[in-house]
Amino acid sequence: MSQDPTFRILGNAPSDRSERYEAYRREWDRRGTELDGSDHPVHVDLESVAVCDLRCGSSEEDPNGFCQIWTHEHIRKLGFNEHTYQKGYMDPRIYTVLLNQCADMGVSSIKLNYRGEPSLHPEIVSFVRQASDLGFPDIMMNTNGNGGARTYPELFAELVEAGITDLMFSVDAADAESYAKQRVGGEWDILLHSVNSAVTARAEGKSAPDCRIRASVVRTFLNAADVDSGRMEAFWKNEMGVDWMSISECYFPAGATHQWKAAEWASLSAAEFQCPDPFRRMVVTWDGKHTMPCCQGFTLEIDGGEVVSGAQSIREAWTSQNFDRLRNAHRDRTWDKDGKEGEPICRNCAVTKKPTPIAVEV
Numbered sequence: 109m110s111q112d113p114t115f116r117i118l119g120n121a122p123s124d125r126s127e128r129y130e131a132y133r134r135e136w137d138r139r140g141t142e143l144d145g146s147d148h149p150v151h152v153d154l155e156s157v158a159v160c161d162l163r164c165g166s167s168e169e170d171p172n173g174f175c176q177i178w179t180h181e182h183i184r185k186l187g188f189n190e191h192t193y194q195k196g197y198m199d200p201r202i203y204t205v206l207l208n209q210c211a212d213m214g215v216s217s218i219k220l221n222y223r224g225e226p227s228l229h230p231e232i233v234s235f236v237r238q239a240s241d242l243g244f245p246d247i248m249m250n251t252n253g254n255g256g257a258r259t260y261p262e263l264f265a266e267l268v269e270a271g272i273t274d275l276m277f278s279v280d281a282a283d284a285e286s287y288a289k290q291r292v293g294g295e296w297d298i299l300l301h302s303v304n305s306a307v308t309a310r311a312e313g314k315s316a317p318d319c320r321i322r323a324s325v326v327r328t329f330l331n332a333a334d335v336d337s338g339r340m341e342a343f344w345k346n347e348m349g350v351d352w353m354s355i356s357e358c359y360f361p362a363g364a365t366h367q368w369k370a371a372e373w374a375s376l377s378a379a380e381f382q383c384p385d386p387f388r389r390m391v392v393t394w395d396g397k398h399t400m401p402c403c404q405g406f407t408l409e410i411d412g413g414e415v416v417s418g419a420q421s422i423r424e425a426w427t428s429q430n431f432d433r434l435r436n437a438h439r440d441r442t443w444d445k446d447g448k449e450g451e452p453i454c455r456n457c458a459v460t461k462k463p464t465p466i467a468v469e470v
């Protein structure tokens with residue numbers, strides 16, 4: 109097993125969570141270390157929405173930006189409809205069915221997004237509350253901190269009160285000016301209010317005991333100096349009160365030729381890298397029509413099939429031929445080969461690239 113080379117924590121991760129939470133994290137690590145998919149995933153992304161109010165990355169030099177939502181739009185415009193899927197909101201009835209399946213098969217962690225901005229779903233607070241009532245040790249969400257808070261400023265306080273445990277604000281900047289370039293279409297003041305209201309609700313004891321609030325950053329040419337100098341960390345931790353910070357070393361969707369200027373990327377071989385993700389996590393798209401064995405490909409190249417309309421359960425998708433084929437390619441270290449044994453999606457995936465950060469002068 110290897111760690112995702114594009115991800116790192118700035119400072120320390122929270123170390124004071126419950127034994128129940130720690131036990132699930134040990135199982136998460138074990139799946140990756142032993143390359144054991146068991147008969148169910150540890151974690152499922154239930155894509156509550158596939159829409160967004162921002163257009164991140166569009167001011168970087170790569171005209172596709174780093175956001176997969178917009179990259180899919182781009183792909184669609186080129187006429188490759190079969191390689192992507194449409195935008196939409198998850199039907200609350202589908203959510204309840206899928207969530208209960210997850211609870212019944214022993215899934216520990218749910219994330220309420222894949223691509224897109226989950227706070228735009230009108231039922232998002234109730235989605236978190238349902239997951240909390242079913243007792244999942246981890247209920248996660250990546251958010252841009254705008255979305256639904258544009259019209260309902262206290263939304264993130266309500267999400268904390270509903271029982272979210274890992275709330276990750278994608279911030280990417282330490283001031284309004286660079287935020288406007290980095291998170292295109294986002295309002296800095298709305299983000300600050302959202303973070304502040306979530307941090308305050310937690311400080312007032314209204315959250316689940318394991319709730320921790322994170323600021324996450326995609327390190328790009330625009331913000332690398334703030335990340336490297338410690339300014340980013342100082343702002344979000346000391347001034348805004350988040351618990352911890354994570355950094356993704358730029359990003360590019362599978363198959364895209366990246367033009368990032370903040371890192372050099374080197375391809376890893378199967379001798380150097382076995383991906384842990386297909387052994388522990390999966391994604392269900394907003395319409396329940398597709399399942400994916402990891403979150404990094406952002407294509408439907410490896411699809412475990414539909415999990416609505418009585419087609420099959422999430423557990424059946426987890427043990428589908430396509431998912432098993434991908435696991436075998438990592439267990440047997442053949443994913444980098446040409447031909448039948450190889451997995452082109454893994455060769456193209458950002459996770460099989462090792463970034464070396466480049467210092468950027470301001």
Ligand code: SF4
Nearest residue numbers: 160162164175224252
């Ligand atoms: S907030 Fe997320 S989904 Fe929306 S444009 Fe930015 S990266 Fe994409």
Ligand code: SF4
Nearest residue numbers: 383402404405454457
């Ligand atoms: S596409 Fe391959 S390398 Fe990328 S996350 Fe999935 S399994 Fe891992």
